[in-house]
Amino acid sequence: MHIVTSGWFFIRSETTRGRCCLFRGRSISNPIIWTRFTISAGCFKDVGRYRRASEMYTRVLEIRPDHWRAQLNRVVCLLGSGKDQEAMKSLSEAFKMTNRIEVYDALRHLKMLKRRREEGGSVNWIVEDASKFKLVDEKTGERKLLIDALRIREIQKATKLGGCNVEVIKKEKEGIEVRTSERSIRKSELEFVLRRLLHFLPPETFQCAVRAIDEKFWAVLDVTGSGNIDYKMFFAIISPICYGSPEKRKRAAFDALLCRASNDGVKVHVYLRYLRVVYLPSLGFTELIGINGGGEDVNIPFREFIDWFDDPDQGFGVMSSLVKLEAGDRARRGKYSCGVCKYRVGGLMLKEISSHFCLCASCYSECRVPFAFQKEEYKFKEYIVE
Ligand SMILES: [Zn+2]
Incomplete structure (x- = not known):
């Protein structure tokens, strides 16, 4: 289903000064618009424009009815706009979706908001420079690293890859290498692999995770829409957000990029640019233009690969912040x-x-x-x- 937003709008307030979001007649199921749309909904919620925010979360839920986090945010917004009964209904929906501790936290938050409203209280915090x-x-x-890490956490949660053991990826890659010498495989085949990697998810949640993976990773790896995915690059891109120590994640990314035929190597800089386009929102698809030329071959020692990987300006220096959030x-x-x-x-x-x-x-x-x-x-x- 495609939901189209109407007109242009801006959000400017105490907490979002300088932040400008716009949507114009575009489907919010487009991955980039989707991300901006949900962030903007959060902005409206944070500045207390609950009615607008709850409308936006309703749209999100129309596309993803099992998006429990959107459901929870909608609860907060409904309560904030005085629709207590509707809020409780929405909360019970969220309870049906998940019994995660966040639901209980939200309940506690709701009680606090209600108490504050009864006391006639106002916002008791400010945004500093x-x-x-x-x-x-x-x-x-x-x-700055923390801001990036918080965004990556959202991707990690939506794709459920935070629960995927990073050590299993190598086995899956080797299994595909035995079956085919092609660099790319069909998405449908990769979905079977994901079923094994995310074996702990119930079917419906798995489908949501695959959708998020499609929007976040496959859309970037398959810009022409051919339906084929460079599976080694895909494994290398997801490794940094999978479950395991930072060292193991880097090792998994390195191993994923390694090729049996040494003259068929993937370039390290190509990998790092994909990584940054996928995870760092300040970079757009244009970063990928001319990505296949030049650069160091991945057939470098692991130690050297780590130096590239940890570089805050060209690599994924956000890893330590991400692990702290986890x-x-x-x-x-x-x-x-x-x-x-x-x-x-x-x-x-x-x-x-x-x-x-x-x-x-x-x-x-x-x-x-x-x-x-x-x-x-x-x-x-x-x-x-x-
Ligand atoms: Zn806080």
Whole structure:
């Protein structure tokens, strides 16, 4: 189903100053428009334009009825716009989709919003200028990397690849190599492989994951729509977001790119550009123009490959930030709450060292601070809440 948005619109407010989103008569099922559309819905929610945001989430749900996160966001928006009954109905729908801890967190968030409304309270946080945010040590990751990592987390969750053991990928690649000497295989064949890689998913969730993989990865790897996918490149691109230590993920990407015939090597720079186009939204499809010329062959030692891979400007330097965010999956019930959104912080937590308030990764990435602690400069230190 194609949902078309009408007209142009802009979002400008305290939290989204400078951010401009537009949609004009284009289907939101286009992967790029889809991403922008859902981000914009989140912006409307964050600035309290709940009615508009809930309309947008309704559209998202028309295309993906099992998008539990959109359902949860819709719950928050409905409650925010005073439609309590509809919100509860939407929440029970979300419960049917998943019993993930996020649903319980959302419930807690709803209660807090309701209490605040009853108290006649207003927004108790502000958005500060990013230049006021300082880091106390090098160990504390940069905010820009964190923003990228948060976006990659969304892809990881939508595609469910965070649950795929990265060590299995090599076996699958070798299995295909035995069957064919072709570099590309049909999407349908790759879907069978995915069925094995994502064996832990129920059928419906699996279909959603495949759709997300199609939109996010296959659309980039098959721009002509031929239906054929360079499976080695595909495996190498998904490896960094699969389950396993960073070292294992890099090794899996390296192994995926390796070819039996040494004169048939994939270029490292080609791989890294695909990686950045897929995961870093600031880069567009135009980055892929002329991608097949020149560059280093992948038949370099693994150590050298890692140097390329970890390069923050040309590679995937965001990996360490991503792994810190993933720690939140194992630590959802931490005792600390974010000073802005009040959600319990699990995994990455940023603590302001003089005022002693804590922020979750999301609020930190958007430079939100509690109104009561407003000052000229903030010094943050990061912690991992296990
Ligand atoms: Zn927060």
